[in-house]
Amino acid sequence: MIILTGGAGFIGSAFLWKLNKEGITDVLVVDNFDNSEKWKNLVGKKFKDYIDKNDFIKLVQEHKLPSQKAVIHMGACSSTIITDCAYFMKNNYEYSKILAEWALNNKAYFLYASSAATYGDGTRGYSDRDNDTMKLEPLNMYGYSKHLFDLWVLSNKLADKVVGLKFFNVFGPNEYHKGEMRSVICKSYPVVRDESRMRLFKSYVSEYADGEQKRDFVYVKDAVEVMYFFLSNPRKSGIFNLGTGMARSWNDLAGAIFLAMGKRPVIEYMDMPQNLLGKYQYFTQADLSKLRASGCDHKFQSLEESVKDYISYLEKGEYL
Numbered sequence: 358m359i360i361l362t363g364g365a366g367f368i369g370s371a372f373l374w375k376l377n378k379e380g381i382t383d384v385l386v387v388d389n390f391d392n393s394e395k396w397k398n399l400v401g402k403k404f405k406d407y408i409d410k411n412d413f414i415k416l417v418q419e420h421k422l423p424s425q426k427a428v429i430h431m432g433a434c435s436s437t438i439i440t441d442c443a444y445f446m447k448n449n450y451e452y453s454k455i456l457a458e459w460a461l462n463n464k465a466y467f468l469y470a471s472s473a474a475t476y477g478d479g480t481r482g483y484s485d486r487d488n489d490t491m492k493l494e495p496l497n498m499y500g501y502s503k504h505l506f507d508l509w510v511l512s513n514k515l516a517d518k519v520v521g522l523k524f525f526n527v528f529g530p531n532e533y534h535k536g537e538m539r540s541v542i543c544k545s546y547p548v549v550r551d552e553s554r555m556r557l558f559k560s561y562v563s564e565y566a567d568g569e570q571k572r573d574f575v576y577v578k579d580a581v582e583v584m585y586f587f588l589s590n591p592r593k594s595g596i597f598n599l600g601t602g603m604a605r606s607w608n609d610l611a612g613a614i615f616l617a618m619g620k621r622p623v624i625e626y627m628d629m630p631q632n633l634l635g636k637y638q639y640f641t642q643a644d645l646s647k648l649r650a651s652g653c654d655h656k657f658q659s660l661e662e663s664v665k666d667y668i669s670y671l672e673k674g675e676y677l
Contacts, residue, residue, distance in 0.1 A: 446505075507521060522583070590651075
């Protein structure tokens with residue numbers, strides 16, 4: 358059986374969709390159903406059982422859970438605006454250590470979600486080579502909690518036994534429950550639909566004009582294909598970037614949204630919230646050389662193709 362933590366969340370439920378497409382249903386979904394509507398991400402999916410994340414980790418710690426084939430650890434708090442450091446350490450770092458040790462002791466395959474937030478302001482580049490990872494300085498507590506676990510993996514010489522994936526700006530169906538952490542596409546869709554306009558942050562550095570800040574936007578359908586590549590090739594290991602390798606501007610993203618919706622682009626630039634000033638990434642782009650060297654040759658969809666496909670889900674209110 359495959360254990361999938363965060364299985365009702367955005368990327369986790371998308372990966373469950375991918376597993377189901379491959380005929381895999383022997384999955385234990387681990388998550389916590391809060392006040393959001395992420396339970397809808399599981400509707401129509403096939404899995405063996407569901408267990409609350411707190412009950413699950415208790416079974417792990419008490420050695421009451423039988424060993425499993427694989428652990429896909431997507432469960433974490435991904436908010437960049439929450440400031441509760443103790444929560445991040447317990448939920449993202451300590452939880453991950455307990456689960457990784459249990460998986461390795463039980464000879465189970467272990468794949469976990471890291472993040473491009475570990476790269477901070479990008480001045481140290483976007484290389485996922487282990488020596489470069491050791492030098493990174495994240496800008497927020499979310500990125501730091503992910504970075505700490507990457508460092509734990511490296512310092513314990515476990516990079517040849519596990520797979521870590523540094524997700525860049527993932528967007529797509531099943532993110533609807535994420536509130537302020539939804540992608541700009543998801544948040545802007547109803548505004549573009551109803552008002553034929555959208556808003557982007559102003560730039561506060563001279564190198565970038567308003568809306569020309571760049572991100573490596575990656576479609577969730579592409580992300581789960583890469584995840585499945587590693588699950589299907591268990592001898593591959595290491596910490597890898599998961600992005601397209603092609604940075605695109607927010608203006609490009611806006612243009613793709615308007616194009617997909619058949620509207621003329623109208624973009625307004627708004628002030629950035631105080632809590633983001635100084636913690637904002639102006640450029641991200643995954644270095645894919647290590648991923649390609651692993652044998653993963655997945656061809657990522659273009660931003661325009663991805664946005665068009667995603668808009669079709671938003672228009673119908675559909676999930677993966």
